[in-house]
Amino acid sequence: MTxxxxxxxxxxxxxxxxxxxxxxxxxxxxxxxxxxxxxxxTVKALTPQHVYDLGGQAVLANTYHLMLQPGxxxxxxxxxxxxxxxxxxxxxxxxxxxxxxxLGMAYKKGIDATSHSQKGESAQAVHSHGQLAKVTDExxxxxxxxxxxxxxxTPESSMELQHAIGADIHMAFDELTSPLAGREYIxxxxxxxHVWAERCLARHAALNAEHQEHGEPLQALYGVVQGARExxxxxxxxxxxxxxxFDGYGIGGVFEPEEIPEVVRWVTETLPEDRPRHLLxxxxxxxxxxxxxxxxxxxxxxxxxxxxxRNGALYTYDGRINIRNQKFSQDFTPISSECGCYVCxxxxxxxxxHLFKADEMLGATLASIHNEWFVVHIVxxxxxxxxxxxxxxxxxxxxxxxxxxxxxxxFLKLRV
RNA sequence: GCGGAAGUAGCUCAGUUGGUUAGAGCGCCUGUUUGUGGCACAGGAGGCCGUGGGUUCAAUUCCCAUCUUUCGCC
Numbered sequence: 159m160t161x162x163x164x165x166x167x168x169x170x171x172x173x174x175x176x177x178x179x180x181x182x183x184x185x186x187x188x189x190x191x192x193x194x195x196x197x198x199x200t201v202k203a204l205t206p207q208h209v210y211d212l213g214g215q216a217v218l219a220n221t222y223h224l225m226l227q228p229g230x231x232x233x234x235x236x237x238x239x240x241x242x243x244x245x246x247x248x249x250x251x252x253x254x255x256x257x258x259x260x261l262g263m264a265y266k267k268g269i270d271a272t273s274h275s276q277k278g279e280s281a282q283a284v285h286s287h288g289q290l291a292k293v294t295d296e297x298x299x300x301x302x303x304x305x306x307x308x309x310x311x312t313p314e315s316s317m318e319l320q321h322a323i324g325a326d327i328h329m330a331f332d333e334l335t336s337p338l339a340g341r342e343y344i345x346x347x348x349x350x351x352h353v354w355a356e357r358c359l360a361r362h363a364a365l366n367a368e369h370q371e372h373g374e375p376l377q378a379l380y381g382v383v384q385g386a387r388e389x390x391x392x393x394x395x396x397x398x399x400x401x402x403x404f405d406g407y408g409i410g411g412v413f414e415p416e417e418i419p420e421v422v423r424w425v426t427e428t429l430p431e432d433r434p435r436h437l438l439x440x441x442x443x444x445x446x447x448x449x450x451x452x453x454x455x456x457x458x459x460x461x462x463x464x465x466x467x468r469n470g471a472l473y474t475y476d477g478r479i480n481i482r483n484q485k486f487s488q489d490f491t492p493i494s495s496e497c498g499c500y501v502c503x504x505x506x507x508x509x510x511x512h513l514f515k516a517d518e519m520l521g522a523t524l525a526s527i528h529n530e531w532f533v534v535h536i537v538x539x540x541x542x543x544x545x546x547x548x549x550x551x552x553x554x555x556x557x558x559x560x561x562x563x564x565x566x567x568x569f570l571k572l573r574v
Numbered sequence: 575g576c577g578g579a580a581g582u583a584g585c586u587c588a589g590u591u592g593g594u595u596a597g598a599g600c601g602c603c604u605g606u607u608u609g610u611g612g613c614a615c616a617g618g619a620g621g622c623c624g625u626g627g628g629u630u631c632a633a634u635u636c637c638c639a640u641c642u643u644u645c646g647c648c
Contacts, residue, residue: 197610220610256609303611329609382609410609439609446608461610468612484603522612 161366161376162327162405164434164456168544174426174454177544180406180434182248182326183375184240187215189434190451190544192441192537193250193459194530198223199233199243202464203522204530206245212499212531213538216248216326218459221319222257225309226302230322238324249325250459252438253316253358255382256410258298259334293333295350313357321365321377329408329438330358332382337412344386351384352398359402378405380436386411389424396428406434409455415440419449426454442466444473444536444560445569448553451540463533467525470514473532477560481525486511499531 166178180187187193194201194209196217201209209217219239224230236242239249292299297312311319316331331354333347362379369376381399385391399407409425418440426435434456441447442462450458463473470482474494479486481493492502493510501510501524513521536556543549557566 195610202610202612218609223610252609254609260609332609334609408609412609415608437609442608458608460608462608465610465612465614466607469607469614471607480605482604517613519613 162378164406164432166432170452170544170547170549173452173549174423175451175544175549176454176456177541178434178456180248180456182216182378184246184248184326187248187457188538188541189456190447190537190541191215191457192447192534193218193436193457194534195459195461195464196243196245196249197461198227199239201526201530203468203519203526204464206243208500208523208527209245209530210247212527213534214247214530216250216457217243217245218250218252219243219323219325220252220254220257221316221323222252222254222311224251224323225254225311225319226304230319234322234324240324248327250327250436251320251323251325251329252459253320253329253331253382254311255298255316255329255332256334256439258300258311293350295353297331297354298333313354314361317358317361317365317379321362321369325377326375327378327380327406328362330355330379330381330404332384332410335384335386335411337386339386341388341391344384344388344391348384348391348395351382352395355381355399355402355404359404380404380406380408380434382408382410382438383425383429384411387413387417387421392421392424393428396425400429404433406436406456408436408438410438415443415446418446419453422450422453422455441533445557447533447536447540448557449569451537451544452549452553458537460533463529464526467529468522470521470525471529472510472525473529475556475559477562481507481510482514483511487515493528494532497528497532498535499528501525501528501531 161183163181164178166176168177169175178189180189193216194214197220199219201217221230224233233239233242239251240246297310297315299308299310301308311331313331317328320328332351333354335344335347339347358379366376381402381404383392383395383399385395396407407429409422413421422437429435435454436457436459437450437455439460441450441458441460447458470480472479472481472493475496479493486507489507489511491506493507494502505524510521510524513524539552540549543552554566554570557569560566561569
């Protein structure tokens, strides 16, 4: 069973932070690591060579999107996700659970899984607004955001789809709860997620047995911890899943960035220490990355760097800028003179400003290269700082400059 | 020169038989984006309604003149 090995080489005393290596059939991931978002088997606007050059160690694709288009079978016939998209390093797939709730059922209905505007409604009520989407103990029935067609996803089908897609690391199929959900529904969803997790394990084991018969590489499965913002549920979920022998653990759900330290700590304190932890969908802002690592996260994925890049929001060491702003039209300096990325070595803000104003595709590409490099580089440097004991110095210096002293102080006073 | 059409936001236009703070799309300016709907969303600025007279309680709207653009015809 060589599907995944995780070794921890450094721990930071007084925190939950650690540095290590995840070994997969497609190579190693040095942790902490920022996993690049490649939802539809493509990192939007970038070629795999760009991703490689900016230091991306692994890519995370999405089961929901790929099952709808082009279909998991086509990815499988192509030779699996990595071959299909020409990415020969490690790959992850998300289970599709999140998208069933965030896209499939509430798409353009004014109800966003992350919305806090519809106060007082239970998760059940929010779910029911999604028209034809239905969650039962068996699985979730939802409508495609592409053509409205009806689909059902179960723990078993998610495993089958993920094995067909063939990433190195899979996520268990879970139920997302709305931030508006009450404790009663949060518990119900968590319990259901736990039952689903065991069904995922069973199907996953059977599928891996088939791989073994055919001499194919085995795939790893992460259990996904739920429990929203309730400490007892989070700990219960982490304990329950932690005893089931998953290869690693995802931390799911929807919560505010400010809540990362607390929610993550409940979970990572409870999970088995020797397995990698992945924070699902979070890690856009530098503070998220520093705090996530400090509280025990090994890998992050987040689409924000590329999504924001496509809309002109670029990261610099002095904070975020909007490259479309008029003041950049005659600024012939790089986005950041200290940045080592391809874009900052070769292009000016005035040029980027022009590309965005002219709606040229290259703007999205260059902006994505820069933002993704920036975030990957932060996590790389954090990893290095864990190895040589300079984490807190790096954190304080970086955050103070990025957010300004006042805002940074709030992040800095947090300690485990 | 004659006849027709048109002048309203940077651009293309709408403006209900004359009636409160004259609208839209695009553009422009600013902001937002966290298990991805790439090209999205939110907010904002910007008009002596060509010019000058007249009618009227009231004119972007009706009348006259004038300027400009445009189409057709000599």
